[in-house]
Amino acid sequence: xxxxxxxxxxxxxxxxxxxxxxxxxxxxxxxxxxxxxxxxxxxxxxxxxxxxxxxxxxxxxxxxxxxxxxxxxxxxxxxxxxxxxxxxxxxxxxxxxxxxxxxxxxxxxxxxxxxxxxxxxxxxxxxxxxxxxxxxxxxxxxxxxxxxxxxxxxxxxxxxxxxxxxxxxxxxxxxxxxxxxxxxxxxxxxxxxxxxxxxxxxxxxxxxxxxxxxxxxxxxxxxxxxxxxxxxxxxxxxxxxxxxxxxxxxxxxxxxxxxxxxxxxxxxxxxxx
Amino acid sequence: xxxxxxxxxxxxxxxxxxxxxxxxxxxxxxxxxxxxxxxxxxxxxxxxxxxxxxxxxxxxxxxxxxxxxxxxxxxxxxxxxxxxxxxxxxxxxxxxxxxxxxxxxxxxxxxxxxxxxxxxxxxxxxxxxxxxxxxxxxxxxxxxxxxxxxxxxxxxxxxxxxxxxxxxxxxxxxxxxxxxxxxxxxxxxxxxxxxxxxxxxxxxxxxxxxxxxxxxxxxxxxxxxxxxxxxxxxxxxxxxxxxxxxxxxxxxxxxxxxxxxxxxxxxxxxxxxxxxxxxxxxxxxxxxxxxxxxxxxxxxxxxxxxxxxxxxxxxxxxxxxxxxxxxxxxxxxxxxxxxxxxxxxxxxxxxxxxxxxxxxxxxxxxxxxxxxxxxxxx
Ligand SMILES: Nc1ncnc2c1ncn2[C@@H]1O[C@H](COP(=O)(O)OP(=O)(O)OP(=O)(O)O)[C@@H](O)[C@H]1O
Ligand SMILES: [Mg+2]
Numbered sequence: 001x002x003x004x005x006x007x008x009x010x011x012x013x014x015x016x017x018x019x020x021x022x023x024x025x026x027x028x029x030x031x032x033x034x035x036x037x038x039x040x041x042x043x044x045x046x047x048x049x050x051x052x053x054x055x056x057x058x059x060x061x062x063x064x065x066x067x068x069x070x071x072x073x074x075x076x077x078x079x080x081x082x083x084x085x086x087x088x089x090x091x092x093x094x095x096x097x098x099x100x101x102x103x104x105x106x107x108x109x110x111x112x113x114x115x116x117x118x119x120x121x122x123x124x125x126x127x128x129x130x131x132x133x134x135x136x137x138x139x140x141x142x143x144x145x146x147x148x149x150x151x152x153x154x155x156x157x158x159x160x161x162x163x164x165x166x167x168x169x170x171x172x173x174x175x176x177x178x179x180x181x182x183x184x185x186x187x188x189x190x191x192x193x194x195x196x197x198x199x200x201x202x203x204x205x206x207x208x209x210x211x212x213x214x215x216x217x218x219x220x221x222x223x224x225x226x227x228x229x230x231x232x233x234x235x236x237x238x239x240x241x242x243x244x245x246x247x248x249x250x251x252x253x254x255x256x257x258x259x260x261x262x263x264x265x266x267x268x269x270x271x272x273x
Numbered sequence: 274x275x276x277x278x279x280x281x282x283x284x285x286x287x288x289x290x291x292x293x294x295x296x297x298x299x300x301x302x303x304x305x306x307x308x309x310x311x312x313x314x315x316x317x318x319x320x321x322x323x324x325x326x327x328x329x330x331x332x333x334x335x336x337x338x339x340x341x342x343x344x345x346x347x348x349x350x351x352x353x354x355x356x357x358x359x360x361x362x363x364x365x366x367x368x369x370x371x372x373x374x375x376x377x378x379x380x381x382x383x384x385x386x387x388x389x390x391x392x393x394x395x396x397x398x399x400x401x402x403x404x405x406x407x408x409x410x411x412x413x414x415x416x417x418x419x420x421x422x423x424x425x426x427x428x429x430x431x432x433x434x435x436x437x438x439x440x441x442x443x444x445x446x447x448x449x450x451x452x453x454x455x456x457x458x459x460x461x462x463x464x465x466x467x468x469x470x471x472x473x474x475x476x477x478x479x480x481x482x483x484x485x486x487x488x489x490x491x492x493x494x495x496x497x498x499x500x501x502x503x504x505x506x507x508x509x510x511x512x513x514x515x516x517x518x519x520x521x522x523x524x525x526x527x528x529x530x531x532x533x534x535x536x537x538x539x540x541x542x543x544x545x546x547x548x549x550x551x552x553x554x555x556x557x558x559x560x561x562x563x564x565x566x567x568x569x570x571x572x573x574x575x576x577x578x579x580x581x582x583x584x585x586x587x588x589x590x591x592x593x594x595x596x597x598x599x600x601x602x603x604x605x606x607x608x609x610x611x612x613x614x615x616x617x618x619x620x621x622x623x624x625x626x627x628x629x630x631x632x633x634x635x636x637x638x639x640x641x642x643x644x645x646x647x648x649x650x651x
Pocket of ligand 2: 373
């Protein structure tokens with residue numbers, strides 16, 4: 001079935017070029033010795049050096065990481081709880097309203113979400129900083145988590161929870177010992193999704209950040225407005241590297257897990273004498 | 274009809290002083306405006322092996338789920354050992370259930386599935402290991418202990434579910450079609466195993482089954498249900514020999530039903546059931562009005578089939594063999610009577626096939642005694 005054809009080869013090349021050409025150019029120019037972004041002045045890693053010494057960028061990266069980890073963790077917990085309620089609790093007064101409200105931020109323009117959060121924080125007199133960014137990111141990524149988790153919960157056989165209750169579990173134990181291990185893949189992908197969304201976000205962070213905290217996307221955006229510097233290229237290349245390493249590690253881990261499972265299965269199938 | 278042998282016969286339901294373990298009092302269960310259980314009143318006694326029998330969708334699983342605590346009760350009360358169970362959550366009830374869908378935990382091995390309830394109990398490790406091994410041996414799953422549920426066959430899964438529900442040795446065990454996926458041999462072994470467990474532990478079993486033979490083999494009493502109502506609750510022998518309604522007679526086993534009008538005499542009834550046919554004579558203690566419309570129910574194995582007219586049979590009819598169903602140990606003859614009615618008669622195949630007495634189109638005589646069948650009001 002796998003026959004070579006010029007049509008396939010061309011579309012493949014074009015497709016990949018379209019996707020990766022901009023990034024490749026970015027990576028190449030990050031090693032440019034020249035200060036001018038568009039003029040090639042020979043290979044150098046000097047921009048990585050200056051980047052590491054750039055406190056502002058490092059601070060922004062640290063803020064981004066903190067916001068990402070904390071907000072996606074809280075969003076995962078809240079989103080999973082919301083999903084559990086919506087899938088399991090059956091009918092209760094206000095259910096439709098509740099589920100509609102959970103999904104609303106999904107379709108709401110980010111500008112509106114950001115603006116309304118800003119107004120809220122000002123209204124209740126909360127000082128804007130890393131805490132408000134975390135709150136804002138939790139709010140909007142929670143609904144993504146709940147969508148991912150509830151789609152898994154819908155397919156989950158209710159009788160399993162009942163069996164756990166029947167065998168002496170409390171509701172919480174049933175969730176911890178039976179439901180959670182089974183829906184874990186969905187919860188983990190929910191977390192990864194929330195983390196990615198948080199890393200990505202520029203608009204909402206711009207509304208809710210204060211002078212004390214700036215995220216990396218905000219920092220990049222504001223420096224680019226003064227002109228693209230080779231330093232930004234270096235920073236972006238590092239981000240690409242981090243993401244690549246993350247993806248490769250994740251896939252290696254899952255591959256190892258599946259190999260181990262296969263091995264366990266083989267062992268299990270061996271007849272014990 | 275129960276023989277009075279109080280020391281050996283287990284029949285607490287005949288004892289007015291006996292305290293039932295489970296008491297359904299006018300229990301009704303509705304889903305929306307659909308009534309799944311309709312005003313059900315029933316006592317189940319300790320150490321009983323109680324079988325629920327009925328067509329699909331008649332409410333058997335719903336009854337069990339109410340006992341286990343997964344379904345609320347719309348009206349009425351259920352008492353377990355004298356206590357209203359409505360406010361008791363499922364994990365606090367001394368009841369275990371084997372689910373119709375097995376509900377095995379997919380992320381746990383067979384061993385851990387069986388040990389799950391024991392761990393929750395906080396049983397110490399040594400005792401737990403012994404108990405799980407015992408359960409594995411009982412259900413012949415020793416070789417599969419390390420596997421996950423998706424790595425074993427349907428029948429093996431069913432045995433894991435059974436082992437898991439048995440492991441905690443509960444006071445009341447609810448089995449929702451526990452043996453449906455097992456082959457005949459293993460099913461029979463497991464049935465005897467269940468009865469054995471029951472004798473040893475004194476656990477009360479409520480078992481749902483679609484298999485009448487199974488109900489007959491294992492049950493102390495059988496409840497026949499239809500559309501959320503109890504049609505009859507009685508010992509297997511009574512249900513079989515003395516069905517209360519034509520529905521029960523028809524549902525349990527094979528039966529010939531003849532409709533006719535009563536002609537009551539002293540101690541027996543003559544039934545006019547077809548023109549130009551002799552009346553059917555049936556002994557009965559019940560009183561029927563003259564001309565009352567009745568059904569006469571008689572089991573095929575109660576009807577003898579002969580070539581000559583038997584000399585002294587209270588009931589004898591002539592007919593022609595229409596069809597023969599050979600079932601190995603027995604054969605069922607479908608005999609057509611002159612009026613067109615078809616009567617089934619069963620004989621044990623004590624001889625080899627070649628020596629069999631009758632074949633298609635043979636003229637034969639069907640005969641039976643006056644006590645062989647029962648009269649049922651329409
Ligand atoms: N959660 C529910 N909501 C609405 N109707 C239900 C629900 N559960 C059961 N029913 C209905 O109640 C009736 C009894 O169901 P139940 O599961 O008790 O049947 P069953 O006797 O166990 O049948 P089977 O032999 O097929 O297992 C069925 O008609 C079913 O459709
Ligand atoms: Mg059922």
